[in-house]
Amino acid sequence: MEYTDPTTTGSTIDPSSSSRLAASLPTAVKGPCAACKILRRRCTDKGMLAPYFPPTETLKFIIAHKVFGASNIVKSLQELPESMRADAVSSMVYEAKARIRDPVYGCAGAINQLQKELRDLQTELAATQADLAIIRCQQQQLQLNDSMSFPEQSNLGSPWESYWN
Ligand SMILES: [Zn+2]
Numbered sequence: 673m674e675y676t677d678p679t680t681t682g683s684t685i686d687p688s689s690s691s692r693l694a695a696s697l698p699t700a701v702k703g704p705c706a707a708c709k710i711l712r713r714r715c716t717d718k719g720m721l722a723p724y725f726p727p728t729e730t731l732k733f734i735i736a737h738k739v740f741g742a743s744n745i746v747k748s749l750q751e752l753p754e755s756m757r758a759d760a761v762s763s764m765v766y767e768a769k770a771r772i773r774d775p776v777y778g779c780a781g782a783i784n785q786l787q788k789e790l791r792d793l794q795t796e797l798a799a800t801q802a803d804l805a806i807i808r809c810q811q812q813q814l815q816l817n818d819s820m821s822f823p824e825q826s827n828l829g830s831p832w833e834s835y836w837n
């Protein structure tokens with residue numbers, strides 16, 4: 673790869689080397705997109721998948737292609753406005769990864785697992801809140817007992833008057 677040229681990695685780039693960088697950039701970055709690389713097709717500008725599967729993200733395409741098939745991915749993307757396609761691709765890649773990890777339940781398995789964790793944590797939270805309420809009650813009880821055992825310290829009548837009114 674000619675991209676490792678040390679003159680282009682420094683922070684100070686003189687005009688001659690930056691123009692050299694600009695000239696070498698298209699060839700260094702282009703190459704076939706991940707989809708065309710895997711499908712052994714010629715990569716054209718019209719490739720629907722190219723923007724979402726750049727040459728550096730081959731594995732992402734392999735995973736999505738294995739589960740959905742390239743033509744289904746293209747069909748799905750064609751049905752969507754361009755602004756939603758990137759999200760659709762990341763969703764498909766996520767779903768495909770989940771399907772490979774868990775061939776029976778896929779994404780639903782992951783959702784189930786997270787919902788179970790959520791229920792367990794909610795149960796734990798409720799139990800902790802109940803414990804906390806009990807401790808607060810006990811503390812109040814102790815404070816009441818304390819104030820009741822020293823009634824002579826208050827010269828202003830019953831300590832309850834100000835408490836209850
Ligand atoms: Zn391509």
